[in-house]
Amino acid sequence: MVEPDPVGALILDEAGELGDVVLVVDDVDGALTAAALERGARVLAACDDIRDEEQLPAGTTTVDLTAAPGPAADPLSEVTTVLWRLPKAVSAVEDVTQVVAMRCASQVVVYGGGRDKHLVHAMNEALAASFAEVSASRGRQKSRVLRASRPTDPVRTWPHRESLPELGVEVVAYGNVFATTALDRGTRLLLRALREGRPARGRALDLGCGSGIVSTVLAGLGWDVAGCDTSAAAVESTRLTAAANGVTVEVTRADGMPAGLRELDLIACNPPFHRGTAKDSSAAFSMIADAGSALRPGGELWLVFNSHLPYLPVARREVGPTRVALRDPSYLVTCSTKL
Ligand SMILES: C[S@@+](CC[C@H](N)C(=O)[O-])C[C@H]1O[C@@H](n2cnc3c(N)ncnc32)[C@H](O)[C@@H]1O
Structure with missing residues (x-):
């Protein structure tokens, strides 16, 4: 025991x-x-x-x-x-x-x-x-x-629902979800890069989907989207966010890549830097490695991360040639192409 x-x-x-x-x-x-x-x-x-x-x-x-x-x-x-x-x-x-x-x-x-x-x-x-x-x-x-x-006589206030006019998206989130209904700065930059990136064509995965903001925006751009997360609250929030915006996202609760997702055209990921209360980058490393094995040749991994984190060489090693697509004073968005 x-x-x-x-x-x-x-x-x-x-x-x-x-x-x-x-x-x-x-x-x-x-x-x-x-x-x-x-x-x-x-x-x-x-x-x-x-x-x-x-x-x-x-x-x-x-x-x-x-x-x-x-x-x-x-x-x-x-x-x-x-x-x-x-x-x-x-x-x-x-x-x-x-x-x-x-x-x-x-x-x-x-x-x-x-x-x-x-x-x-x-x-x-x-x-x-x-x-x-x-x-x-x-x-x-x-x-x-x-x-x-x-x-006492408790009032159920969760999940919260919020409009994000800058994205034209309604976000629905439970309390245990990253950023709840707010738009994280890194996520905002990732979405800007994805909207400016290549046209939507094919199957995309939102790896670590949280409230489902990224899944929902990708689905709105025309991608056929799957989302996954370790968190039950995140999975349910992504379902609710997709439904609130009238789009379809297939969501799975999984540690890393859900079984059966292969030959993907695009993976978008704002990787975690915590597990529970502890700082921990190991999940991010294995998510990047997972992405490398689930993309089709020519498929792309789009990552956003705090620029001091050492993810760029990992993306190059695990996926393929990697360029910085967008940056701000704190974050990098990188695009890696699977060879
Ligand atoms: C930084 S948050 C990003 C959430 C959302 N994509 C966004 O941008 O708002 C990272 C997410 O990854 C999830 N996560 C952490 N470890 C994971 C793993 N091993 N597999 C899948 N998801 C994971 C967390 O639960 C969290 O929702």
Whole structure:
């Protein structure tokens, strides 16, 4: 069994005796789920990131917090304890808090833990918007737990919907999505380059699609578009954004390239520089390598990244000849052609 790290251990200690049905949210290494199962609880696990889901003990029952509950009895309705590795974004805390407060049992108690350096006061406020009692534990090993109980009458405010007049696009996004409904500066530059690039012809992939802004713009330009992301919230947001703009995007939740996508004409990517709360470029490196193997000869990878990041030589090595298509003081957009 995986031993919990300091954050996981503090969450478990603060929770003490668990309820009969436990919801574990964003368990990064499977340790919280394993501990709850060992204590005899019935466990439901919700991981936004598919890579976290793959760490869960075999046979764990998973639930998707972004999907609206179906007509059958809601599996969350019996949950009385929530063990949660808090995400970095306050918007994500607010979004999940609303779901938990609305759908779990009225006596539910939430234990959300994180490293002190990642916790901000706005997270207490996000919890307090849906729970009458919110308190913080004492710190231990640079970690802390926020405890919330007594759900009030929560209002579901996520997903948000926003118009981006400069693109002529409506964006719909859940709270756990990169930039939520905003247009990231790098994404804006990538889209400018793509609109000025060659005419739309063929099959394109938005690799790491987030809210689906890039997918939707590409589909509007006439590309036949697929999108993929590790995040359940991103996948659902991309579907909603495409639908809000009347375009079709085939979206898959996957770590890197979805199976079966080959001989692509275009891949657009604004790669991640974080995984969860940690800075991490390894996903970006493997996404560039994946792109190299999924493009047809002559197909193009369009990347945007902060100019200090070492992606240009990787794109040359993994894909082929690479030119800088556009730049601003912070970002580069590169176009690599598969040989
Ligand atoms: C910088 S954001 C860009 C999002 C969107 N394309 C945009 O420009 O607004 C990077 C996205 O990549 C996703 N991601 C991270 N690692 C990934 C991986 N291994 N495979 C697929 N997507 C990944 C993240 O969840 C995130 O949505």
